[in-house]
Amino acid sequence: MSEVVGLSESINQAIQEFFARLSSEHVANGIAKPVLRVEAFLQDGQDATAEQPVISHHLGSRILDLSHVRSSLTPKPPSTQTVLTDGTHDVSDRQQPLTSEQSEVISSSSPGHERRYGSKHLRPLPSVRRDEDKVQPISRKPTGGLRLAPALKSLTQNDPVEDSQRQLALDYHTFPKRRKIRPETQCMQPSSLDKLVIGIWEQLHGSINLDPHSILDSYRLSLDQPKNGSIEFANGIPSHLVAANDTFSQMSVFCRKVTQASRACRSVELIVQTRWMEHFDARVEALACATPEISINKHRKAAIMEACQHFGWTEKELRNKTAIWRGYQEVKEAGGWAALVFSGMGLYRFCKYRVGFDKEAMQRLRNLRSRFEVAADTLHPHWRHLLSIIGERSDHIYEGHQHDWVVFESGDDPIPLRATYLQWDPQFTFEHIDESIVDETAWGCEDPRWLAPTNPGAPNKHICRTCTGSQSDNPKDNDCHCFPNLFGSSKRNPVPVQVMRTHNGKNNGLVALVPFERGTSIGEFTGLLTHSLANTDVMTATSPSTNRIFQIYQKRYGNYTRFVNHSCNPNAQFQQFAWMDTVRVVLVSKGIAVGEEVTVDYTDRYWGGLDKVCLCGEPCCRYKTKRLRSGTEMNEHGAPQLLEGVH
């Protein structure tokens, strides 16, 4: 406890020193209603490494109203301060205790109350303060940087980042303008197959639970437990529930059981019915081998009649069913089991009405097959166990994060993300993060995105600066629906996008798997919150409250927004948004069709002076011919190496 007492003295002293600095820097700069906001963190005292960031826990917040003590905060004349040998300032009144007015607490948040500040903090990152792994002096003029357009006339900050090339424009408070989708764009048209494919992507990215135990519980197949009570498991599924595939009749009985019981789980039903079709074909073939003189149609009828006995259905009923099940089988042959398992009712409609059910559709499914599997394996790692129910062995292929895989529109096998950067960066690593991380070397324990509370009297209540609804992470208390899939819901579903190899030389890009309506968010731009990085691509933004310029750096940490390429006719834009008094940068759709690459306009500020040409291919392209700094004319055919991505 004595250490805690000492701690409070240290904190008291730190606050007094802060008062002194506040007095000399900020009040003098005209803050109308000064409040002191104090955030406490408990963190591991060990040095961070790139692999193991220091964990820190937010303990609490206090906001002190300083408006009553303005007079005591009036800057002291310089003569009252002495520069100490260590370079700090000795303020004459620094040891005086806080007055009761000064320490008047107008708000607090309990330690248990976690605010969503992008709470991960990261301490010294040797890889960050560098230009290609060399430490850079902060004063060096930055030449690289994806930047948001400045919101404020004058930006004051301890380490100002000079205006530089490669700045990315931010659309402030503008609702995205509708973008005309050109018919020649290669994207899926709203046919039945399109609906099927969108349905698959939505299920893959939805909250479907494919835990075999819970599914089988819902089937109540456990009533069929062996009498001796001993249950053997195969891939997590009780082996007595695995279909006996030996005979057609056994398969039929099993299929009937599952079909009747499977209202609770469409996926298992589809797997079994599809497998039944394969057994049916094998049965017809066996009959044809035995009596080749009889026509194949007669053998089919015989097999149907045989199955009718097991199903207890009329011939017509079974024929109607099998007409649809045959469709399932074809979809599975083309799109693989994942297409089937995650298809939902869209598959039934597609196979019943067969609109656009043709060779071209099957080819498109074939091209999507491995992409479905990437999403299924990474988002639902146990889904393949379900196939055990028909005795199918299927090995997990795609490990890790969904965006650790770069997919191909052509249907070629996906490749690891890392492999696509090794030629430029042999040490390439990328950690996918949902929340930005504070580089504590740059910001200490402070989150540079913090804004002055919208509601200082009740700092735990947050008002949306856009819609004025109250903001809360608890959906019950949240009234702000500006970007509902990102903020204000307890659980975010993965966003249906994939990292895709571009075919025109831009390296990787981001592709939309479902349509994104104009104005909807595609994701938050997350990364390492730092400042003063030079010669590298970063997003630079400003907190309007503090005028603090901060950078969001995505070289080692970030999310899929890192892969968004430029287009001179973009279908998305970056917008600044305040969520619970913290600045966020959000990638917002201007109207994106399914299958389209997501693009933004990097603007002149990014392209100017870059030794690169734009490969967007738009008729209105503004950067397809570029004058090199050296003065050499360059176009897309004679372009030097351009594709290093974010460096």
Ligand SMILES: C[S@@+](CC[C@H](N)C(=O)[O-])C[C@H]1O[C@@H](n2cnc3c(N)ncnc32)[C@H](O)[C@@H]1O
């Ligand atoms: C933020 S990254 C986008 C993702 C990048 N394509 C990758 O694979 O990592 C920006 C870089 O992508 C490339 N890029 C993006 N849009 C481009 C375009 N329209 N034309 C040419 N290169 C582009 C450039 O190399 C640029 O420096």
